[in-house]
Amino acid sequence: MKNFNSITWKLGSVIIILFIIIAIPLVYVIDRLFTDFYYKQVHDNIHELSKRYASSLNNIQDETIIELLQQLSFLTNTEIIVVDENGQVILGSLETTELIGGGHLSADDLSTLRDGYDTDIEYRNNNIHFLASGSPVFSDNSFLGGVFVLSSVDDIHKSISQVRSLLFIALLGAILIGIGITYFVTRKLSNPLLLMEKATREIAKGKLKTRVNVHSSDEIGKLSSAINDLATELDSFRTNRREFFANIAHELRTPLSYLHGYSLALKNNLYMDEHERNEYLSIIEVETTRLTRLVEDLFDLSKMELGKVDVYTEWVDIEEIVESAVYKTSIHAKKKDLLVKTFFNEHTPLIYSDGGKLEQLFINLLDNAIRYTNQGEIEVIVKTERDKCLIDVKDTGIGIPQEDIPFIFDRFYRVDKSRSRTMGGTGLGLAIVKNIIDLLNGEVKVTSEINKGTTISISLPIEVEKDSAS
Template identity: 35%
Template structure:
């Protein structure tokens, strides 16, 4: 009997109910996020696509470009219609229906890009219009069918309804079991979770003591802080990825279009454009690889392919590849190899990725001086050190540079680019090899990255 009155038994029931309540709140939160953020994202993307088409047509308003715009929107979800100044259809990616034509009447005489309809739950399309040269040449209309959104909302509402029924039944049973003493702190926790569901993640719960209830209150507060942190980093990450992809894709599209159309005859200028395309393609590839590596790490699919590696040659290869970049900034790279370094058992591709990333970061955050790379060892460990004389990392930020999406100082991140995944992937690769990595830094003087492997793990 005493066991059934104990806090552990009550908290077992309590935790189950809170978990289900959180599921319900999460369902409503997801619905709100979907109906607002996702629809806003679709609308802005649609508006951007229309603006891009309009810019292309401003430069070349001819039958070939019109056909190209229509072909780009065929066999995809979105539709495009281009009209002249009087509203007559010049080209369309798919046949227009009655509702689509109604938007064309609304879009005439508009001078700036705008959304014609975002009321997705009542009409068949989300529609935008983008004038071509202020409407003097015509208009680009973009349409996104709302049937897909409506299907997703139906499934989401069904899930929320079923979850609500289950939670109500459990709540009735919990009211009978829980005592008044437990009700007060639990109600405080419930209010806190309600506020968290509304987006106010940081909550303060005044539950005194050291028992399980107090620990639970602390856990809820920590959960709110973590949710706030991941919400912030998620938003920063999405904005960063959008920015990082948009810039190189713009270059790739622009310069490749110029080359395809044969406007550039001078071979030297062609080589310049091809070099830009190549560099921007590498930039996109680097970003995608980081995202792919993060995904594999999170799903446990990240595997090493170890073999015997001459680490000195591997480091020399990386330095040789990055030397032009360093010299372009007036930097020098010095390499001090370990004379009697044994052949190591590592994944050569992944270790090259690690060393490349660390040296590239050293170059990125240095404006003068030199970058020193050294291989050292003792009886127990093998060390890889990368030292720069750059801007350094503030002491309060140093412990967080290994976190996913984390970037030191947002202004600095905007200047140098990146998504905050590089060092996260580096640390995971080193740890999968059984090693450790740490950073030492003095703001304004430089940073030293130290990778440490136990000899018994890498020397066979």
Template identity: 30%
Template sequence: MLGMSKSIFRRLLFSYLATVLIGLGISGLLISFFAKEYFYNAKQQELLRQAKKVNVQINDSRRVNARLLEQLRNLDETYDVRIWLFDADGKIVATSMKDEVFTGKSVAMSIANKVLNGENAVTELKIDGLEDPMLSVAIPWGEGEEIYGGIILHAPIEGIERTFAQMRETILWATLFGVLLSTAMVSYLSWSISRPLKKIERTATEIGRGNYAERVKIDTADEISDLAQTINTLAEKLERVEQERHHLERVRNDFLANVSHELRTPLTAIQGFLEALQDGLVEEEEARQKYYAVMYSETMQINRLVDDLMDLMKLENNEVTLARFPVDVAEVINKTAFAFRPEAAEKGLEIEVALADNLPKIYADKDRVAQIVKNLVKNAVKFTDEGTIRITAEPDGEWVRMSVADSGIGIAADDLPRIWERFFKVDRGRSKKNKGTGLGLAIVKELVELHDGTITVESEPGLGTTFTVWLPTVEKYRQAQAQ
């Protein structure tokens, strides 16, 4: 992560610096070029205007005399320019300066010829005797078409150069400031990016190690925050998948252990009785018949276990097809209550049935509904030692609500979420007394949901349990099919 941070810092730094340097550099060059061109053109035009004014002042003088020299000196002070006059031969005949170092010298023939032909000339000259370069303009000296020679005005350009030097210095300082500012901005930006990325990396590492409870905590509102939220969502999904995997693994292990136990117990009993019969240890016919009855009972227990397992597997794999028809719930409940009354009477229990008048029919598989009611009543009889089992049914809007309530041992609050699991038994300490496969409620739940219904349970230890089932009426089923 540190290397990534450094890489981000370098890329941001180089991009910012390149932007600043190139931007300010190009801007500085363009400003210098256009500004210098503008100032030079302005100075040239000013010198040309001044030269024409000088010509107006002296165009009545054809010869150099004291009066002309005095005029040149006055004009020099007025315009702050050096003034030269040259004749038709290109020789300097007068200057506005007191010394005469340039008098008698010749100007460049190209300039002289151009001026004598009536044209203006502008040039930047390095004049012997002057340290600084001068900007010079030359115009014809004369009146009308009569030209006596030429007038040259010199103006030092050191002021312009000094201005451009200051401008370049300003651009340099601005560039330096931009570099420092860019470095500071890049440092902060890199820190603001790398810090949450480090958190994301640490969290991703922990998730990679299997710690799916780890989360990224970032308070910003940008793309990095979106990335962190995505990783948190992924971690939550992985955590749920891992929990589900552990749950399924536990269920699988419990399933194998329970199946092994449920099969081993009756098989061990059958094996023992068969060995006794084979060895001739049981000689009396009455005793042998008892052995046969026990083996038959254990065989039926194995058969019920296999049937329940097959039913549950088919239900979970959606391999059960319901034969739906209008079903009279009252008929199913009365037949079930009648079938279980002898078994309940042996334990001193009473089964009560309370059915509402004009109970609507449900649209369901009659055999599967009977299986639901039988499993619930069987559990009630099994886990109730004294008291009453009450079966009720009544309309509830577009549903028929059926309840099976007992006054038995009840179910602990911690066990309630698990009663729908395969082989789970709430009477683990009494399993020898109450034989069963532990699949009844799992099958009931699957059958209720297959009918688009709902099942709930309410229970208190020592006070009893109530299972309530809602199944759709014929009218509701038809309305659902019509939509």
């Protein structure tokens, strides 16, 4: 059974209704044109004949003339009525004579003829319908009577009826053809929408590899591209979420295991001496710090994504902030024998921004660079250009594959899952960096080469707009 709520049915119905709405008035206009054309042709014909007959008569009582008119009536397939100056019919068949009221012309029509004007009359009696045109007959300015030429309107009706039949057949054929074309067009138009509807249902069921194959540059093509992009984003999100939960489970399991094990050891006095006890306490402190950092990152990221982070702007010294971030990350750099260098312009101006957010930004960038750099050095280069503050963070680390660069700022995204886990990364640091840069109306670009290093270039406005900072 057809679904009458489908877009194919609705669209087809609308097109057919519009077609009928246009076709019916068009057929009506054509019908009126043909009807008026036939009536005008007949009227002009009998009017011309009546004028000719009237102009050729000078004695309507002459039997020879009357006989001649009778022959003309037969030859032209028309009825001729001749009336005298009193309106009395002196020539005409019994049938037509009865049409004008028993053989006498009406006073109004007779008066019109006396005044020298032609007159048109429609005679109707039962099923007989005639159209008549009359012209006056004068001789030496004396009114002698009039000549009427009649033509049956039934013949006109027959011709019009044939035209109407043809119009009806043409209209019916046009509607049938229109229905066929409409069905084809609506199927052509609605098929992409039906494919998209089917694809979205598959995506809703979790089949995120589903794609819509609609190749066009119109709105339907753009919609299909948007659905494919949505499916890609959902697939990426689901993959990242799974990886994130696995990472979080791992990140939580290890420190919690340490905390549980070493706290039990301390509780049960399972240590050799005070030195070993202090080592256990140090391990508990490190793992607690690690858990705290993980929770703080998650909390910060969730607030940023919900737009619940306030930006507190003031004039800050970018050199001081960078040096503070380098100092706070220097312990991790020293453990790996990495050198962190900073370079500034001779006169680096103050920038109007959020100092706390900037410090968090640089700490995350430096932590990330230290984590993925095994040897060499890390450089932080700060310079100003017009109304922009440009910062480059360069490392000599393992690098990032080109295909992964567009995704490194996505939350939970990790380039090398196995190596990232051993290095302690959660995939949140760069996501937080990107959110901070967006909050401060900045821009970020990444260039990298495998086994040679990565450069993260940031552009920040010297002065953050007050509207964006509120």
